[in-house]
Amino acid sequence: MSKELARHEIRKKAVQALFPLDVNQALEKTNAITAALELEQDEMVDDEQEHFVPEYLDFLVTGVCDKKAVLDEKIEQHLRKGWRFERLAKIDVIILRIGLYEMLYVEDVPNKVALNESVELAKTFSDEQSRKFINGILSTVNTEMEAS
Template identity: 30%
Template sequence: MISRRKSRILAFQTLYEWEITRTSLDELLKFSWIEQREKYSDSDLFFPRLLVQGVLENMNAIDALISGQLDNWPFSRVNKVDLSILRLGVYELTFNQETPVSVAIDEAVEIAREYGVEESYRFVNGVLDGIAKKKKL
C-alpha cells in the first residue's frame, strides 16, 4: 500500500498532465504514464483515482474558489504546477470530508515545496488558508 503523500503526488502529477494534455478521465485514471506501473495494485491507486476524479468533476467550483483568492492576479497567469496543487488542495478542503483542514493545507504546501518554484509553497498556503478561513473550515 502506498502512502497518502505518494497518492497525493500521483494525483497532482495526473492533474498537471490533464492541464497540459486534456487527456480523458478514463485514460488519466489508468496512470499509464507511471514508470513501472505494474508495481502498483488497484488498491494502491484507489486514493489517487478518487482525488483526480473528484477534482475534475468539481473543477468549476474549485476554480471559482481559487479565483476568489487571487487579488490583482488573473487566474490564467497561475503557474500550471501551482494550479494543479491548488486544485488538489481545494478539493480536499471542500469536497473530501475525511481529510482534516490542516492536513489538506500542509500536504499541498509540502508538494509545492518539492515540485513548485521557490515561492510556490507560500502562494499555495495563502490561497488555501484564505479559502479555509472564508468557508470557516
C-alpha cells in the first residue's frame, strides 16, 4: 500500500485518535495516533513494510487539538435553545470538531466535502439522529460562511 491513504480513512483514524484524547487528558497525542493506527495495522504499512503516520492524520489531530476551544465555542453557538454542550455525545463532538476544523482552517478541502465527510463519519461511529444533528450544525455554519 502506498503512503497516501484516502482522506476518508484518515478522518476515521482522526476520530479514533481524538476520542481517547478527549476522554483522557493525560494521554499524549502521539500515543493516541499510534493506538488509532494499530487498530488496522495492515493499512498503515508502506511498500517497504514500515509503519508510518499519514501526514494529514497528524495535521488533522494536531489542528483539532490546537483549535479545540474555538471549535467548541462555534458548536455551542449553533446549539438550539435549551441544549447544553456538556450533554452532547462525545463522539458527535469529535466529528463536529473535525468537520468544523476542515471548514474553517483547511483551504484545500471544500466546505461541502468537509460536511459530507462528517456525515459519513457519523454513519460509521454514531446513529441516525446524530447524523442529522451533525448535518444540521455544519450546514448552518456552511451557509453562514457562504453568506459572508
